[in-house]
Amino acid sequence: MTTSSSPRDSGTQSTPKPLTQDQLKTLVGQAALKYVVPGEIVGVGTGSTVNKFIDALATIKDQIRGAVSSSVASTQRLTALGIKVFDSNDVDQLSVYIDGADEIDGKGNMVKGGGAALTREKIVAAQSRLFVCIADASKLVDVLGKFPLPVEVIPMAARRVMAQFRAMGGVPSIRQKDGQALVTDNGQCIVDVTGLQITDPRAFELQVSQWPGVVTVGVFALQHAQVCLLGTDSGVKTLNF
Numbered sequence: 221m222t223t224s225s226s227p228r229d230s231g232t233q234s235t236p237k238p239l240t241q242d243q244l245k246t247l248v249g250q251a252a253l254k255y256v257v258p259g260e261i262v263g264v265g266t267g268s269t270v271n272k273f274i275d276a277l278a279t280i281k282d283q284i285r286g287a288v289s290s291s292v293a294s295t296q297r298l299t300a301l302g303i304k305v306f307d308s309n310d311v312d313q314l315s316v317y318i319d320g321a322d323e324i325d326g327k328g329n330m331v332k333g334g335g336a337a338l339t340r341e342k343i344v345a346a347q348s349r350l351f352v353c354i355a356d357a358s359k360l361v362d363v364l365g366k367f368p369l370p371v372e373v374i375p376m377a378a379r380r381v382m383a384q385f386r387a388m389g390g391v392p393s394i395r396q397k398d399g400q401a402l403v404t405d406n407g408q409c410i411v412d413v414t415g416l417q418i419t420d421p422r423a424f425e426l427q428v429s430q431w432p433g434v435v436t437v438g439v440f441a442l443q444h445a446q447v448c449l450l451g452t453d454s455g456v457k458t459l460n461f
């Protein structure tokens with residue numbers, strides 16, 4: 221991993237107040253604009269950090285053809301801001317995919333799916349040449365597993381998949397929304413697993429992806445980030461993997 225920084229304010233002598241998490245998300249959302257290729261279609265992820273990116277993207281919307289979106293929520297935001305959304309099947313390879321993460325390690329491997337959009341996120345990431353992760357500094361970890369691991373599962377398989385996670389030391393639960401099992405954009409459920417230490421993300425992703433009924437595991441090692449724009453109190457750090 222290589223690192224470079226852009227200071228947030230070089231003109232002040234006094235120690236600046238720490239930025240809020242929301243301000244850090246705004247910083248990296250805006251910083252991601254430099255990876256958007258004029259005249260092209262951009263891959264857009266999901267979540268509160270990506271919302272900041274979408275807002276920034278709207279300021280240059282006349283310079284791009286549009287976006288491929290990874291969720292109903294992002295599609296609604298993009299459309300409301302006047303950015304055309306293309307179906308992924310109507311587009312060839314994308315030059316860049318910009319998305320957040322729940323965790324990212326020092327090699328660009330991520331845990332994603334806190335917003336339940338992991339399946340479409342992995343699809344758009346696979347369609348893109350470059351994955352730029354935008355995250356505040358709290359997301360950087362040594363080993364993946366601090367954040368509950370989201371796994372999108374066909375409801376019929378949930379009980380068995382949960383048993384398989386228990387057998388590897390995890391504590392699984394079905395994600396709830398408004399007192400019921402959350403239903404994803406794809407009509408499936410999410411199993412969140414705590415208590416895992418994912419020391420070999422690639423092997424873990426390959427293993428769990430093969431379990432019958434698993435639609436998508438929220439480890440992104442095969443589609444890892446090549447760049448992470450990390451929001452810190454001293455500015456946006458660029459990590460290259």
Ligand code: 5RP
Nearest residue numbers: 267268269320333334335337
């Ligand atoms: C959604 C995701 C998000 O990228 C992840 O949850 C981070 O979200 P936020 O930017 O709101 O912290 O994977 O499925």
